[in-house]
Amino acid sequence: MTLITNSKNFDVESLIKELTLEEKVKLISGVDFWHTAKIERLGIPKIRVSDGPNGIRGTKFFNGVPAGCFPCGTGLAATFNKDLLFEAGQLMGEEAKAKAVHVILGPTCNIQRSPLGGRGFESYSPDPVLSGFASAAIISGIQDKKIAATLKHFVCNDIETERSSINSIVTQRALREVYLLPFQIAIRDSNPISLMTSYNKVNGEHVSNSKYLIEEILRDEWKWQGATMSDWYGLYSLKESIDAGLDLEMPGPPKMRKYDSVQHAVNSKEIHLKILNKRVENVLKLIKYSLNSGINENDPETSSNNTPITSLKLREIASESIVLLKNDNNLLPLKPADKIAIFGPNAKFASYCGGGSASLLSYYSTTPYDGIKSKADIIPEYTLGAAAHKMLPGLGTQLKRDDGSVGFTMKIYLKPRDYQGDRNFVEQLNLNSSYMHMVDYYNSKILENDLIFYADIEGYFTPEEDGEYEFGVAVVGTALIFVDETLVVDNKTKQIFGNTFFNQGSIEEKGRIVLSKDKTYKIRIEFSSGKTSILTKGLDPGNYGGGGIRIGAIKVFDPLAEIAKAVEIAKKNDKVIIVSGTNLEFETESLDREDMKLPGYQDQLIEAIVAANKNTIVVNQSGTPVEMPWIEKIPAVLQAWFAGNEGGNAIADVLYGDVNPSGKLSITFPIRLQDNPTYFNFNSNNGQVLYGEDVYVDYRFYEKIDRPVLFPFGHGLSYSNFTYDNLVLSINESSDLLIAKFELKNNSDRSGKEVAQLYVSQQKPSITRPIKELKNFIKVSLKAGETKKIEIKTSLKYATSFFDEYYNDWCSESGTYNVIIGKSTENIQLVESFQLKETKHWSGL
Known part of the structure; x- marks a missing residue:
């Protein structure tokens, strides 16, 4: 018998033969909230998992070891920077090692069907391509450090209401083109070691019980061979989940996979031993991979990664996530000599993360007020103005x-x-x-x-x-x-x-x-x-x-009297900054938002302040969209998300121009909640939620019905000005390659970064399709006055295909397609067309 000490002497097949039935059963469920079972007799170690999506908490919700906090998912995606997201993943891997964590429970790549989704902030985007690429980049970075990433929540976990029982009713086409596609892209490009199933049902069947989703699509069609685990307490059966391919029940002690129950099912031939062995095999492969991390199961949790290098990287990521939505008359950037007043619920409160699994005790936090104060020559005047709790x-x-x-x-x-x-x-x-x-x-x-x-x-x-x-x-x-x-x-x-x-x-x-x-x-x-x-x-x-x-x-205070106090202060200052938004009480796991409005008296505060001082700047911190009924009156607006440890400093960096803003909206901001495509069907009707918008999620919907929005998907301004020219396409069907080449110029005296977005549109499709769909993007750094030749490559079949429900596979249809290069869905710069001569059907990755 060989004791396991590292991955090289970890022979999975040999171990399975040596395991007793009781030991096998132990391995397919957790032993506590954060650990798998240890089989001491064979030297199989326990491994540790931990949340999560924007920071590695460790093993404690209560009185835990402080950790680094990254921007929320929508903020990370708003960087539109694959290289930076890879570096973010690497930093997550280093954070995991400090917490002695082998497996990170993230990233989250579910789709924001509605602005009201409680965990919308935790996911990247309602666009499956942006979500897939962002997930892949972060997974690749995490696994570059030999830490296993867990892609979650597979699939259609897009509403928190009745989340353990809700039945997501969705067409096969929408399931494939929107909800499964980000998982498909992430698996294609980064091969995550682990995957977590969702709480909900899809078309009548809990995902953790679904052989169709786990075995037929995930394993047979996509050829993915990693380990699957349930969400916490998200397993609802014994035999069905084992047969479906769900490897690990979490957390432990198990509710379903108790030894007596599994033993009885195996002995009565209800559960085939071959199937049980496959579940054990996948868990052992996960443990084997985890041995490459160098983490010992008895290593302590520490804050050893709380270093200046970590702070600088978190500040860089947060700065690139911030989106300049509006900047009339170049009100921004600020000057240190500007006399400034600061108001708002998030001015002196660090709204650095959302609630639930994504929340954690950070190393430290920075507030917008302190960040701005550190750059201003004159200490800014402050009063709350309006509360948000x-x-x-x-x-x-x-x-x-x-x-x-x-x-x-x-x-x-x-x-x-x-x-x-x-x-x-x-x-x-x-x-x-x-x-x-x-x-x-x-x-x-x-x-x-x-x-x-x-x-x-x-x-x-x-x-x-x-x-x-x-x-x-x-x-x-x-x-x-x-x-x-x-x-x-x-x-x-x-x-x-x-x-x-x-x-x-x-x-x-x-x-x-x-x-x-x-x-x-x-x-x-x-x-x-x-x-x-x-x-x-x-x-x-x-x-x-x-x-x-x-x-x-x-x-206790009078809200109107507090606004009046702020107005008097605003009149005495050159410029005013209002730091508005939500916080982890409003955007959190297990609870969907009630509306899309700024909480409390924030809208009244903004209206009153801009009437008193026209040089009013709004910095909004929320994970998903909010209504802005005052938008026409406010000259400058930033969307700063939940920006992590360094959020306050990053906001100040952008406000003062030390960082040229380069973030782009990862989600459309509608004018009103009523305008969004899920307005009638983002709710539970006796345990069912109908995905009635079908494939028309986010900008696909707004464009199809020509409905105006507050700010479009992909929108984001800069202190620089960029122009595009000379688009040339190269199409190679045999190598499945679409290449767009063009020139990008920075027509300003300030260095900056621009996100070029590539959309594809079919001119005369045989079925109803969106006006255009994002297929790839690139972020480019340009010095003042510099011109660069840019090249964006993408898969031709992914760029042109829809899911054909009749053939039950993907269809790349012959015909004419437009390649559209834009600064956002609405700000189109270049268009060129190409022809596909032959219709092709395909499946897999």
């Missing part, structure tokens, strides 16, 4: 400990505060996060106590102003908030279910108290773990673990 702003960083440090203490006991004897102290934690999801909080003492524990959370709060303050708490468990021993919030004796903590928690209960400026108050919160609450009856304790608590506080 569903729940009260986090209390954690508003508190201080006894030693004056920012945050609070959490003392954990096995007995409640009113217990008369020894409370059995467990440990003390020093924290500053207002959101404590203790699903993965483990301590040997509380495990022995059946996950029941009690915590005293204590810190000191010093108000900056006299007035009434509102405190709030949401829990999985129970909680009471005391201010100087006065009970202010009761979320224990009265509790109402809400949508907090992945729909496991209560609503936020609130209470108010009058406080005095500069007086220090002791805040004490009594928290009891998940099992102490009546709300958790009937819920799976594997989902909520130790429970969770989220604490918040804010001074």
